Amino acid sequence: MLLKLAWLSILNRRGTAFLTIFSIAISVALLLGIEQLRESMRNSFLQTVSGIDLVVGARGDAIPILLYSVFRLGEATNNLRWQSYLEWTGDERVEWAIPISLGDSHKGYRVLGTTTDYWKHYKYGHNRKIELEAGKFFDGLYDAVIGSVVAEKLEYQLNQQIVIAHGAGSAALFKHDDQPFQVVGILKPTGTPVDQTIHVSLEAIEAIHIGWEDGFPSTETDNPEKIKLSDLQPKSITAFLVRLTSKMHTFRLQGEINAYEKEPLSAILPGVAMQKLWQIMGIFEKSLMAVSAIVILSSLTSLISLLLATMNERRREMAILRSVGAGPLTVFYLLWIEATVLCFVGVCLGFVFQYIGLIAVSPIVQDQLGLQILLEWPGTKEFVFVLLIMTCGMLMSFFPAWRAYMISLHDGLLPKA
């Protein structure tokens, strides 16, 4: 009965009630959306690489090494010698090692030089291998295999000719236009930076840089036809990803690599570096959460102020209810239920808004940031959020309800309006 009364009373004030519900819904959607984005980000980072025990780069800090080698973010300050790679790969504790060479780009997408080991061993997500959508993995010198996003955004198909630019970014100055590449393979989407990468062989990287030892093209043009595969033994690479025969060797080998005498190297544990990264991100995440919590608080406050503002015009209504037998406590409950219903509808609508919002935003985020947004059904965490918001709203609603109680006690059956 009270629920029905409360509901009808809300309908009677549907204009303002709708605005209040809307404001609660938006703030709830904001909070849930941020949480979902955070979750997606964490997930996508963790999914990027799997099955790798160590990442080895030139001496440096763990986070930059992780960022440039796995996430293709930022630049490596130094390369490491090919010889070092061969030496460590020869270690009996190493099951396999994938070399990667970065530094060039094509229309803003990173070019990654590697070996066929990459196709054999690289895994992401839960042990998933990279698969081809079309074509084949590279085997010729000027073969390129492109990620799904590259293919889609640049509308490239097999046999497309591409020119690689020296340096990263779309405004790279020098182009290796004397040696164009041909797309021979297109990868299936992975939801990782692989989608935005152009893969070529290490030899190709070497080939296009012949005569570039000073960092820019030499004045005497080489004839590409003269380049022979045998001359293209790589001299340096950016990093290599190591898989050990047993996890037990991890720390030992890490220590040995870090103490390597012939060249200053750093071996990092991707999991540990990831943790460190999260600690830094944590501050950012927490401030986002705090902002959305404040937004929720402010919309709950607007709910309370709406109820308080209508209190005077409702004095008569409360007096009538009292005169037909509603006790002051009933009036209290009526107001309280009304606030709770508004809050509840707001929160439910917030969920709907969140999903609509994420579905709308998800392709943009995927394009711009390469981040795949997870669309999951609400779980325990969301449930706890909602419970918290509802409790907060219900506690705050005590205030107008108590006001109504006092008014109805004071006015009795005769409103002093």
Place this chain on the structure above:
Amino acid sequence: MKKNAVLVRDLKFAWPASTISTLKIANLNIPENSRTLIQGPSGSGKTTLLSLLAGILLPISGQTVVLSEDLTRLNSKRRDAFRVDHISFLFQQFNLIPYLNLIENVLLPCRFSRVRYQNAGSDEAGLKDEACRLLNLLGLEPEKFSHLTTQKLSVGQQQRVAAARALVGNPKLILADEPTSALDPENRLAFLELIFKQCSKNQSTLIMVSHDTSLSAQFDQVIDLDVLNQANGF
């Protein structure tokens, strides 16, 4: 001898802020099934007296016995419960909840009182029939108005709905505060007649306060509050 519906002895009442008594009544008897008009100019304390009779206000001293129950001895919760079951009100104007339809407005007392719920029909269908019957009696055809919000009714129509609500579920005591003052003079008598008829059928006692002297002839008993009230604080 008839039993008394209302019995007041040595009552004194003053509003909290004032030092002088507003009401001082030595003795007031209102027999059961009677129609009593309490007259007096505005500000003479008519409404205050009704509030005292309903147990909404409590006297500083003295007794108010209503339907054999001494209201001054009940705690506020019991008074509320007692009032819900046995007393109904009819006010001057704006008596209806704007977001409920006619029938729901009429049935409101049954939602808060089990006694009146059972008296009115004891199930939803019965309640609805009873509400329609009362509305019909008071000259409103519920079918014609049921889809309207109460705000679309004229003042006279609203008063009839309020009257039906005051009558639903056979309350023993009906307290009416200027119920006719918003009506046209020609409608007043007819409106009163309808209420009277229903009251005698239900064996309810009606106490009405009004400053309108033209209605006196219709009542069993007319009390001039200025004579009854011995407080001379004005």
